[in-house]
Amino acid sequence: MIYNCVDIYKQPSLNHPLLQNHKIQMEPSFSVPKSNRFENKMRTNIIGCPNGTVPILKNIKDHAANTQYFAEKYFNPLTVESHGTHYYSDLKLIKKLRNLKFEGIRLQKDGPYYGIAAWISVHDLNISRDQASFANMYVGNRVNNKENFIQVGWMINPSVLGDGRPWSYGFWRGVNGAGCYNTVCPGFIQVSKDDPLSEPLPYAPEGKRNIALTIQQDTDTGHWWVTDIEEGDKPDIHIGYWPKELFDLMGDGANILGIGGAVQSSSSGVSPPMGNGHLPTKKDMDSARVSEFLYRYENSDFKNYYQYSKLDKLLDSEKCYGLKKGDDYFFTFGGPGGNSCGI
Structure with missing residues (x-):
């Protein structure tokens, strides 16, 4: 993938x-909230565009087409009904019914909420060309079968990202x-000249690679910002934002927050690994981890959500994936996938 340094006032999103x-x-x-829980946050592949410009990922033809397909058929994290949904595509990469699975936790009471923050472990996985595996956090609203949502995290998706x-x-x-x-299409406003919204996460020994991100609505402007949370006294990096104009249900906060993992299976029906590829055990470090789950009300500081037992647990396929309250971490999740994960 190649980044172009584009004049901040001429970036493609302003054509929306x-x-x-x-x-x-x-x-x-x-x-932005701080945490000392993850001391080895790995999101340091700095691009370094000149002042007045921002890094925009160059879109090649196949990349744009595959991304458009995944955007149209993207799993909906706001509804349990979307779990296990099958889609059909005539793209060369994906020709048969595909399975979408989600494992995680969700908070949808006592809103509206104006921010979510989490520290999520990052892992290397063996993912085929027509599979994808995600770990993410999201905010959203759903009203009368309409929904708005924003999601950030990490993913392995060769057909979209090229590797x-x-x-x-x-x-x-x-x-x-x-x-x-x-x-890929107009919408997100990139502000940081160094830290793009999407970038490869450098290798680190198992257990020492994590991302720390927050999605927050600026209640002065209504825009939804994504921020890279830095360690200690380092300044946080405000990557950019989705303008309020893009949404018709999230002008005043979100009613649903969530964190978890998701996968898209291959055309053969084989489900890929999720998290680090291992089911949760009694030891937190054996599987993928979410360190903390923080949320914010309007004009308040972030609060740490401790009541795991009162959250909605979304577990789509217990044969292949798991979800467990952690001892030192908020929860652990993931699993190996396989060809018998159900539909």
């Missing part, structure tokens, strides 16, 4: 019909069901 008169917000008005490495990513769905990955 809903953003014709948009004025770029250079930084948010809120603060089998874990990449950071963002995805949104807004007005009229429109949605997109990263900056």
Whole structure:
């Protein structure tokens, strides 16, 4: 993948019909939570564009087509009914029915919420060309079968990203069901000149690679920002935001927050591994981990959600994947997948 350094005021997202008169917000008005839980956060592949420009991932033809397909058929994290849904595609990469599975936790009481933050472990997995594996957090609203949501995290998706490495990513769905990955189509406003929304996450020994991200609505402007949380006294990196104009249900917070993992199976029906490929055990470090689950109400600081027992648990296939409250971590998740994971 190649990044182009583009004039911040000429980035492709400003061509979106809903953003014709948009004025770029250079930084948010809120603060970002800190944590000492993960001392080896690995999101340091800095691009380094000149001042006044921002890194935009160059879209080649196949990449754009595959990304459009995945955006149209993307699993919906807001509804349990979407779990196990099958889709059909005539793309060369994916020709048969595919299985979508999600494992995680969800909070949908006492909203609206204006932010979520989490520290999620990152892992290398053996994913085939027509499979995908994700670990992410999301915010969203669902009203009368319409939904808006934003999701950030990491994924291994060779057909979209071109290789089998874990990449950071963002995805949104807004007005009229429109949605997109990263900056492939207009929508996300990139502000950081160094830290793109989507980038490969460098290798680190098992257990020492994590991402720390937050999605927050700036209540002064209504825009939804994604921020890379830095360690200690290092300044946080505000990567950019999805403007409020893109959404018709999230102008005043979100009613649903969630964190977890998801997979898309291959055309043969084989489900890929999730997390680090291992089911949760009594030892937290044996599987993928979410360190903390923080949320924010309007004009308040982030709160740490401790009541795991009161969260909605979404476990789509207990044959192949698992979810467990951790001892030192908030919860652990993942599993090996396989060819008998059900539908």
